[in-house]
Amino acid sequence: MIKRTLINEIPKLLSFFPVLGLIGPRQVGKTTLVKVLSEQLPKPILYLDLENLNDYTLLEKDPQWFLEQQTDKIVVIDEVQRMLSLFPLLRSLIDQKPEGGRFILLGSASPELLAKSSETLAGRIVYRELTSIRLDEAKQSNIGLEQHWLRGGFPRALLAPDAELWYDWQESFMKTYVETDLRLLGLKASPIVIQKLLRMLVTIQGMTVNYSNIGNSMGISGVTIQNYMDYLEHSFIIRRLQPYFVNVGKRLVKSPKLYFRDAGILHYLSNIDDYDSLVTNIIAGHSWEGYVIEQIISRLAGNVHPYYYRTQNGAEIDLCLLKGNEIVAAFEIKLSNKPSTSKGNTEAVQDLKSQHNFIVTPSSEAFTINSLWQVCNIENIWEYLQPLKVLKE
Numbered sequence: 001m002i003k004r005t006l007i008n009e010i011p012k013l014l015s016f017f018p019v020l021g022l023i024g025p026r027q028v029g030k031t032t033l034v035k036v037l038s039e040q041l042p043k044p045i046l047y048l049d050l051e052n053l054n055d056y057t058l059l060e061k062d063p064q065w066f067l068e069q070q071t072d073k074i075v076v077i078d079e080v081q082r083m084l085s086l087f088p089l090l091r092s093l094i095d096q097k098p099e100g101g102r103f104i105l106l107g108s109a110s111p112e113l114l115a116k117s118s119e120t121l122a123g124r125i126v127y128r129e130l131t132s133i134r135l136d137e138a139k140q141s142n143i144g145l146e147q148h149w150l151r152g153g154f155p156r157a158l159l160a161p162d163a164e165l166w167y168d169w170q171e172s173f174m175k176t177y178v179e180t181d182l183r184l185l186g187l188k189a190s191p192i193v194i195q196k197l198l199r200m201l202v203t204i205q206g207m208t209v210n211y212s213n214i215g216n217s218m219g220i221s222g223v224t225i226q227n228y229m230d231y232l233e234h235s236f237i238i239r240r241l242q243p244y245f246v247n248v249g250k251r252l253v254k255s256p257k258l259y260f261r262d263a264g265i266l267h268y269l270s271n272i273d274d275y276d277s278l279v280t281n282i283i284a285g286h287s288w289e290g291y292v293i294e295q296i297i298s299r300l301a302g303n304v305h306p307y308y309y310r311t312q313n314g315a316e317i318d319l320c321l322l323k324g325n326e327i328v329a330a331f332e333i334k335l336s337n338k339p340s341t342s343k344g345n346t347e348a349v350q351d352l353k354s355q356h357n358f359i360v361t362p363s364s365e366a367f368t369i370n371s372l373w374q375v376c377n378i379e380n381i382w383e384y385l386q387p388l389k390v391l392k393e
Contacts, residue, residue, distance in 0.1 A: 152264020206286030
């Protein structure tokens with residue numbers, strides 16, 4: 001098992017909150033993490049999997065009576081999105097005994113989607129997302145940048161013995177995701193349409209989203225495409241990075257940019273299965289951009305918010321971090337280890353008044369280009385971000 005950093009945070013959260021919602025895509029390792037964590041918790045764990053017919057029946061028949069008998073345990077309910085009717089009952093049970101660490105809910109849907117479909121547990125639940133394995137976590141198991149970027153961070157995909165098994169895992173994952181998981185979350189679209197949409201989204205990785213253009217290409221309305229993409233985002237497959245708006249008196253681009261959150265999924269959908277094919281592919285630059293953005297965002301503190309910045313006159317920054325009312329860091333992401341900046345990059349950081357501006361490369365040595373720009377690689381960027389207090393502790 002590759003050790004996940006999140007495991008260090010969970011005991012403290014459970015000591016205060018009655019419910020921990022551990023969310024993230026299917027197969028990312030949520031169940032494994034909880035089972036490893038059980039050795040560190042003050043009470044034994046009762047694990048219930050709603051994909052197991054026996055467990056599902058147990059909670060469907062008389063859930064209140066059953067759960068009232070388990071107050072001496074931490075009850076873990078896996079794939080909770082399959083029985084959202086439990087949420088009002090959990091709220092009632094918690095209000096009767098509002099102590100920390102009563103339930104851990106594991107799910108493959110975002111808090112926003114769960115909240116729309118169920119009774120809220122606001123004030124009683126804290127959510128944490130288990131992302132796919134980050135590079136810093138993979139490095140602890142001697143997995144290097146090339147393998148991690150190519151294969152992505154899903155544990156079984158990352159650790160597959162060869163490229164053929166990696167491809168087979170990705171194919172199985174996407175089939176289950178498209179044909180089963182999205183439907184359980186409420187998406188009313190045929191698997192063929194979603195498969196076609198995913199392939200189309202590969203072509204706009206790292207670009208701004210125009211729902212109408214995508215819809216026209218598929219013979220579907222732009223509103224419907226936006227709804228489909230909501231589900232893809234709420235189930236952790238894509239990220240729409242929003243633009244930063246600042247009153248600079250300029251015409252700003254206002255559409256989000258699209259990224260696949262896991263590079264391995266992007267590469268599978270692009271029929272890329274080895275590193276040489278990746279770095280020579282037309283999507284390499286946008287793939288690297290999305291990969292770095294995901295590595296940074298997955299380590300941000302809760303009070304730091306990511307955006308991109310672009311004006312219609314060409315000023316552009318790939319990623320900027322907002323803390324309070326200040327842009328505390330800006331990033332240009334380059335696949336070349338001998339990067340340069342453009343006039344648009346410099347104009348953007350002047351608009352944003354950012355004092356800490358970085359060009360992130362795969363493996364270049366750290367150096368400064370001028371008073372505005374620091375070049376660093378994906379592994380030493382953290383040395384510069386730590387003092388800015390934008391990362392999780």
